[in-house]
Amino acid sequence: MAFDNGVADFRSDTVTRPTLAMRKAMAEAEVGDDVYGEDPEINRLQDEAAAIVAKEAALFVASGTMANQIAVGAHTRIGDEVLVARGAHVRQWEASAAQANSGVAIREVDAPAGAIDLDQLGGYLNQRADDHVGVYRLVSLENTFNGSLVPLDHMARAISIARDAGASVHLDGARLFNAAVAAGVEPSEVAAGTDTVAFCFSKGLGAPVGSVICGPSETIREARRIRKRLGGGMRQAGVLAAAARVALAGWRRLEEDHVLASNLALALRDVPGVGDIAQVDSNMVIIEQEHFPVDISRFLTELEAQGILCGKLSSTTMRIVCHQDVDSHDVERLVGVVRALVD
Ligand SMILES: Cc1ncc(COP(=O)(O)O)c(C=O)c1O
Secondary structure, eight states: OOOTTSOEEOSOGGGOOOOHHHHHHHHHOOOOOGGGTOOHHHHHHHHHHHHHTTOSEEEEESOHHHHHHHHHHHHOOTTOEEEEETTOHHHHSSTTHIIIIIOOEEEEEOOGGGOOOHHHHHHHHGGGGOTTSOOEEEEEEESSBTTBOOOHHHHHHHHHHHHHTTOEEEEEOTTHHHHHHHHTSOHHHHSTTOSEEEEESSSTTOOSSOEEEEEOHHHHHHHHHHHHHTTOOOSSTHHHHHHHHHHHHTGGGHHHHHHHHHHHHHHHHTSTTOOOOOOOOSSEEEEEGGGOSSOHHHHHHHHHHTTEEOEEEETTEEEEEOOTTOOHHHHHHHHHHHHHHHO
């Protein structure tokens, strides 16, 4: 259902608002000083998060960006290079934090729909003995990637190539649970073989704030120090962890978002003039201008006038994201606007 003011916001799943159950849990949360490790709600959340991805330990942090940046800091030394899929969040949308905070360079590897080119990956990693390049000490994967599921067997091959070359592997699983739903597996299977995995409570899972980084106990101890260095030590943040625990327990609900996105893509494909819409694996529908009969900027303005917001990834690419705060009625309204403009 759209927000109380009638706005249907499809720009991102980050716009989701805490549910009543989350608000109640927040009000009742048992808290303590987490910098002393004494917030019971955070400790419970960290245990649950580590368990669900089958890692030894976890650390609650402010955001997905902070989780990724802590991972980069924990796995690398100044001067190292990090290998990522082209367009990865950690490279493109984190304000050069890896360079600024950890002193590393980032090398992008071609990655159609987020699936990193394995030959290129191996090629870079084989340069490790060459003094002309920084040491590739970390490979950072991302799943889902712009809504696409990176096949798990592909991830496994990338991980094995990284391992053989002695590099660590981090998974930016901001939408790890969407990947699990899309692949029809448990979250631990998506994270299998990685050293660390980060995921967000504040996207499709609907919590107001927070992410987590999970991995071996020793790495998470180091992660705590890096979080402190970044100014991310939190005190009575159990009120946030309480909402995150409700979010985590409800991860299977994401299936509904995937069905909604897939129905939206089906309905759009029926509109005259709409061409190829990329396969919908999870909760995002990505539309390129060349396949859309109306100028994307004009369409977004028209939608906005009718209380519907969609995202613009570039001047030629639109993104429509389904989540708990939109429903099939909002999807019908959206499709109705396209139809009216095409007629
Ligand atoms: C794949 C991915 N990683 C990391 C992040 C960062 O999360 P946050 O906005 O909580 O910093 C995002 C945010 O949208 C994301 O899409």
